[in-house]
Amino acid sequence: MNIQKNAWAYITRKKHRTFIIFLILMFILTSLFTCLTILNASQQIENNVFKISNSSLSITKNDSSSFAMKDFEQLKSIKEIEDINPEYQSLAKLVDHQVIEGEQQIFREDTPEQLSNVVDVQATNDSQRDLLFSSGVFTLVAGQPIQSDSQHHVLVHQAFADKNGLKLNDTIRLQLVDTESLNVHETMEYTISGIFTGKKQESYTGLSSDFSENTFFVDYQTSQEQLRLNKDQMITNKLTLHTDSVENLESAHEQIKNLPIDWSKYEVEKNDKAFQKTLTALQSMQQIIEIVTNAMILGGLIVLSLILVLWLRERIYEIGIFLAIGMSKKVIISQFILELLLVSLPAAVLSFILGWQLNQFFLTDFFNSITNESIGSQMLPIENIGDNLTHFGMAYGLLLVIIFLAVMLSCSIILLKKPKTILSEIS
Structure with a gap:
């Protein structure tokens, strides 16, 4: 007997029941998707x-002093670390330009000549990853940031540039100053590659370098050249290490602590407070979605099984006839599964369209509601048709499992009873 023909005949004759099953399957599949x-x-x-x-x-020295880069060469052997950014902070004396003056909470009468007209210099290989820029305290409004391949480049504050009539590609001459010995290093010329705005939290020492407007960012390589240090002599105040995931961050942290270094002199700190704050909301949402998914699978199985049980009682005569003409239980159950599969195909088309629209809603409004809207668009993953088809395929696979289990549960009465018993009940 052709079960495909029987299955098609049943779902086309019983339009009301078929429509109910269609709605149930579409709801389950859309929810799973x-x-x-x-x-x-x-x-x-x-x-x-x-x-x-x-x-x-970040790795710093306990007394905030500088340390040799070569002491941490072993960091390169940790594969989880994708970027090592050395930072060097110093004071620099302006040769041809004037600093921004302001009211100081501390007044120094004994300021030596070497510390007059000085700016705060932050040397880095990547200014975009500097906390002042990544947190939004400073914003680059013109030009390009400092990068690892930058040479003799400097970023200056808008207010400083305006006061001195400076613009992009103009040059500034600086003399780095050793704050302990007050030695002034040779003059180095820097080209303005970027201009930024913003106001940082200022701590006052009585020097002009305390002000945000007198903060400069230069490339690390040039700062070391100005100090006349070769590759083996380079120094840093802070090493910032980046990984591509939180798992690798934790792994790198453990491996760093196991390096043969005198850690009594250094401090290793994890800078992930902003991430952990957002992660709490994300993990709560993930747990809710996992619960909903499991509930949908269990609920779909129960609802579908109960409906099939009710309808199975009405088809007991049909089943009895099939058994009487010699059709096996396996074939009968296969027909019931095939009926649901045929109904699931048009349900799948509508579920994909409806699910795609729902996904767009949840991936914008919902995620923006639990995160900072200003960076929400940057956090959202790019979902293409391939990704959606993959997720839909997984959802449809789960639906097939639900259909199979629901049919097996509802047909257990057939599997447990002998054909003779079923036929006798009909009579």
Whole structure:
């Protein structure tokens, strides 16, 4: 007997029942599709948040003094670390320009000549990852940031540039100053590659370098040249280490602490507070979605099984006839499964369209509601048709499992009873 023909005949004759099954399957499939998409997206968003939050590890000396880069060459052997950014902070005396003056909470009468007209110099290989820029305290409004390949480049504050009539590609001459010995190093010329604005939290020491407007960012390599240090002599006040995920950050932290270094002199700090704050909301959402997904699977199985049990009682005569003409239980159950599969195909088309729309809503409004809207668009994963088809395929696979289990549960009465018993009940 052709079960495909029987299955098609049943679902076309029983239009009311077929429509009810259609709605149930569409609801289950749409819900599973949405839940799986959001679960996958939340993991991608977690990785994006980690990168945007500029989470990192930092190594500094306990007394805040500088230390030799060569002492930490072993960091390069830790594969989880994707970027090592040395930072060097110093004072520099302006040769041809004037600093921004302001009211000081501390007044120094004994300021030596070497510390007059000085600016705060931050040497780095990547100014975008500097906390002042990544947190939004400073904002680059013109030009390019300092990068690892920058040479003789400097970023200056807008107010400083305006006072001295400076613009992009103009040059500034600086003399680095050793704050302990007050030795003034040779003059080095820097080209203005960027201009920024903003106001940082200022601490006052009575020097002009205390003000945000007198803060400069230069490339690390040139700062070391100005100090007349070769590759083996380079120094830093702070090493900032970046990884591509929170798991690698934790792993790198453990490995760093196991390096043969006198850690009584140094401090290793995890800079991931911004990430952890957002992660709490994301993890709570993930747990909710996982619960909803599991509830949908269990609920769909129960509802579908109960409906099939009710309808199975009405088809007991049909089953009895099939058994009487010699059709096996396996074939009968296969027909019931095939009926649901045929109904699931048009339901799948509508579920994909409806689910896609729901996913767009949840991945914008919902995620923006639990995160900072100003960076929400940067955190959202890019969902293409391929990703959606993958998630939908997984959801449809789960639906097939639900259909199979529901049919097996509802047909247990057939599996447990002998054909003779079923036929006798009909009579």
